[in-house]
Amino acid sequence: MRGKVEAVRNDDTSEWGWFLAWLAVGACVALGLAALLSVGVILIAVGAVAAVFLLRRGHTNALVGSIAGVALPLFYIAYTNRGGPGDVCHTTATGSTCTEEYAPVPFLIAGAVLFVGGFLVFLVLDHRRKESR
Template sequence: MRITGDQRDWLFFTGWLLTGSGYLLALLTVLSIGVFILPIPLIATVALATRRGALRCLPGLISSASLPLFLLTYLNREGPGTHCTASAGGGSCTEGLLDPWILLAFGLLVLAAGVALFLRIRRRPAVTGLPSHSP
């Protein structure tokens, strides 16, 4: 199976998206495991940046900011406010949950912004040289 140029662009976009999420994960966990995670996105950056055509897929880095928002959406799925659960041994309450719909909306907006910029860049013709002007 041969990969087409279109499929390659989407693979590069996904690679940048995952690389950006690796940087975000390293940043968010800098006080614990972040230093151990950081080499992975660094290696991915070098691997992607040295591939022909991968740089035009950089908007995947923008879309990578949507992944933490999607995680927060999931973690706050019982919100907003306080959510209590009961079990045989007692119960527990979680206070201060955020509105998951707002988080989901922002996540989708950031994801869509990266995809839209990526599609716009892909439609732009490549610049091969300066136009010649005749006197």
């Protein structure tokens, strides 16, 4: 009985590991799209290579981790625009700089929906997989 419990626990841990790997792929591709004019092409290529590897080796339920991964760059964009919307000025000892920032709320909401949605879909699929055993 103990061997069976350990096997189930290792399989669950493995499933979460694949989910986190897909989360990283989704974040890499989304960040690549956001930075397409600079390092975006390299990030998209890295994400594509990782996706091919994961499709060959990983659990298919964990693929929804890429949905949650898309949220991470959106959270970063919301954080960097936290002073917006509009012109935001910063003063230092040597001068001041002003930048125009977007409204952070749409990025935050979209990121939260994708992040929570990806986790919920994964949990539902994982629960169904466990029930079918």
